[in-house]
Amino acid sequence: MTWRPQYRSSKFRHVFGKAATKENCFDGVPITRSVQDNSFCAINPRFLAVITECAGGGAFLVLSVHHTGKVDPQQPRVSGHRGNVLDIKWNPFNDCCIASCSEDATVKVWEIPPHGVYKNITVPWKELQGHSRRVGLIEWHPTANNILFSTAYDYQIMIWNLDCPEPVIKNPVRTISHHPDVVLSMSFNTDGSLLATVCKDRKVRLMESRSGTLLRESSCKTHRASKVLILGNTKMLLTSGTSRYNDRQIALWDQDDLSAPLLEDNLDGSSGVIFPFYDPDTHMLYLAGKGDGNIRYYEISTEKPYIHFLTEYRSQLPQKGLGVMPKRGLDVSSCEVFRFYKLVTIKSLIEPLSMIVPRRSESYQEDLYPMTAGNRPALTAEEWLGGMDKGPLLMSLKPGSQIAESFSDMKAVGNSLENSLDTRRSQGRPCMLQLAYIQDQLEAKESKEDSSHTVDDRIQTPVTNGEDATLCSPPRTENELRLKFHKQQEEIRRLRELLNQRDVRIKQLELEIKNIKNSQSQSSL
Numbered sequence: 001m002t003w004r005p006q007y008r009s010s011k012f013r014h015v016f017g018k019a020a021t022k023e024n025c026f027d028g029v030p031i032t033r034s035v036q037d038n039s040f041c042a043i044n045p046r047f048l049a050v051i052t053e054c055a056g057g058g059a060f061l062v063l064s065v066h067h068t069g070k071v072d073p074q075q076p077r078v079s080g081h082r083g084n085v086l087d088i089k090w091n092p093f094n095d096c097c098i099a100s101c102s103e104d105a106t107v108k109v110w111e112i113p114p115h116g117v118y119k120n121i122t123v124p125w126k127e128l129q130g131h132s133r134r135v136g137l138i139e140w141h142p143t144a145n146n147i148l149f150s151t152a153y154d155y156q157i158m159i160w161n162l163d164c165p166e167p168v169i170k171n172p173v174r175t176i177s178h179h180p181d182v183v184l185s186m187s188f189n190t191d192g193s194l195l196a197t198v199c200k201d202r203k204v205r206l207m208e209s210r211s212g213t214l215l216r217e218s219s220c221k222t223h224r225a226s227k228v229l230i231l232g233n234t235k236m237l238l239t240s241g242t243s244r245y246n247d248r249q250i251a252l253w254d255q256d257d258l259s260a261p262l263l264e265d266n267l268d269g270s271s272g273v274i275f276p277f278y279d280p281d282t283h284m285l286y287l288a289g290k291g292d293g294n295i296r297y298y299e300i301s302t303e304k305p306y307i308h309f310l311t312e313y314r315s316q317l318p319q320k321g322l323g324v325m326p327k328r329g330l331d332v333s334s335c336e337v338f339r340f341y342k343l344v345t346i347k348s349l350i351e352p353l354s355m356i357v358p359r360r361s362e363s364y365q366e367d368l369y370p371m372t373a374g375n376r377p378a379l380t381a382e383e384w385l386g387g388m389d390k391g392p393l394l395m396s397l398k399p400g401s402q403i404a405e406s407f408s409d410m411k412a413v414g415n416s417l418e419n420s421l422d423t424r425r426s427q428g429r430p431c432m433l434q435l436a437y438i439q440d441q442l443e444a445k446e447s448k449e450d451s452s453h454t455v456d457d458r459i460q461t462p463v464t465n466g467e468d469a470t471l472c473s474p475p476r477t478e479n480e481l482r483l484k485f486h487k488q489q490e491e492i493r494r495l496r497e498l499l500n501q502r503d504v505r506i507k508q509l510e511l512e513i514k515n516i517k518n519s520q521s522q523s524s525l
Contacts (some may be wrong), residue, residue: 010299010308011357011367012284016331016339017313018354019293026063026350028071031320032053034084036229037184037226037273037290038134039351040321042088043341045329045361046095050343051085052077058085058102062117065329072474078110086136091411092326093145097125101135108152110164119332127168128160130175130269137183142192143392144384145377149195149207149209151183157212163381170477173385176212178205185227187237190280193389194235194255198228204239204258210384221253226273229253231438232280234302236262240287250287252306263306267296267487275322281372282337286355291318297355313353320345323329327372332397333482335359337368363478369397399481 032040032051041050043065051060059079063071083103091097096112108124131152141147144164157179158172183270188195188209195209206216218225237253241263244451251261267274272290278300279286285298285307293315299308323341328348330336331354338355349525357368374395379388395401 010310012282012310014311014358015297018311018356018359019315020352024068026068026071027348028049028073028485029348029350031063031345031348032084033345034086035351038087038137038321040343041323042090042098043323043325045092046325048323048341048350049088049090049098051088054079057082060085060088060100062098062112064116076117076120078117078121078147080108080124081106083134087138088132089138089140092142092373095174095375099138099140101138101150103134105131105134105152107135107138107148107160111387111495125167126162126418129168129170129195130172131156131160137186139186139188141167141384142188142190143378143390144192144381145379146381150187151186153182155179155181155183156323157183161381161385174212178207178212178214186226187230189230190233191389191391194230196228196230198225198239202226203226204237204242204253206255206258210387216258220252220260223249225251225263227276229276229278231278231300234300238276238278238285248289250276251273262290264305277324279338281327281370282368284338286338288322290320293318317342317344317351317418319343327397328375328395330397332364332369332399333362335365335368364398371396391478398479465501
């Protein structure tokens, strides 16, 4: 009987990482030099936020995810903290709401304008004052609206309800005091009913998130955990840390029994903290080390051996932190299943990194994109505090399934982004105000001329913003979507060329004005 090797079939065996090109990265970002073991950035489908290095207090940048390239050194910031910002998190149900915590022992919640930050923001929407020492970690509840968890160097975990009229909240809903030292990591299960934590004593604790009742606590001495992650609905936990010989190690735990890990796996002898990321839709686990250039990825199963190594992405650029784009912000047309944003401090660079499943077909791959958590809360804050638990509201990532209801919002966002770009350029150069005024007058004149010539056409065909209603309606097929995409790309390219030409003309005019002033001053002398 001949021996046959047993291969495990998996649709994710050939997943590969694709780094963005230089023009699609964020260059010139003054990334913070803090030694905190956090991600230092947060991403949603609309904005990218990153903690920056600054003097006199703490600040972070908020950029549009589409505003790639060189970042303006004078870019306005969110700068209301009196100490260094240590962590930032976007509200999962509001793309314009972000929370930040700082060394000044406060947590602040900010409202970001839909068109972006065009001037410094110093006044928060809410300020949470309850901790006595610096706050190092914050987490939003995954299904309840406006519920925020924070933990500080006073060893307390505080639960905050933001659904109140007061701008300054001094009393948390509940305080959890099970930890003898600083909490290093927090993670929720899918419906947010359970909270797993890792403390500086390297023990894993599992508790009820609402009441804070401690359910289980690990007592293993062969694994010293530093990060914890609840693996969706698999009833398993994953921790990253070190072994007794200081090798970097991951451990898999049964959620109902933390006396000993199900599995321990040594990775290497490096010293950087391992950041674990889990995708519950594909059951893929990503491990990225602080200071490393590589990212390992695995597939998780509920049967032994539980963890199956797939492959590894390698890069020469070390990462200080990593942000993750929510599933609803991925490019499903290219079979993208995960997207990182790498903070490369040595180059002041933020590099998007896409994890792609190679497929020949260009159609939507339903097996790669099951129903996923959407951007609508399943519970209000009062319902959750009253004792209700509910899983996340799911949404489909199939193109066209969400376009009908969000088309107007996307259109408004696009208009606001154009307005913010015009405003930023106008503030940068005073003569742009005159140019913008002249441009508006010319456009108004052209529109009047067009209206006088196309009255009959408008009677026959309904028009929306100068286009046929059929062109403004959401695309129904993949070909229509691709055609619309290419048209938008061509329009963006044309506008960029026009802006560059106008910038050159403005510089020429400024130089001429300067020369005239110099000649006048010399003639007067």
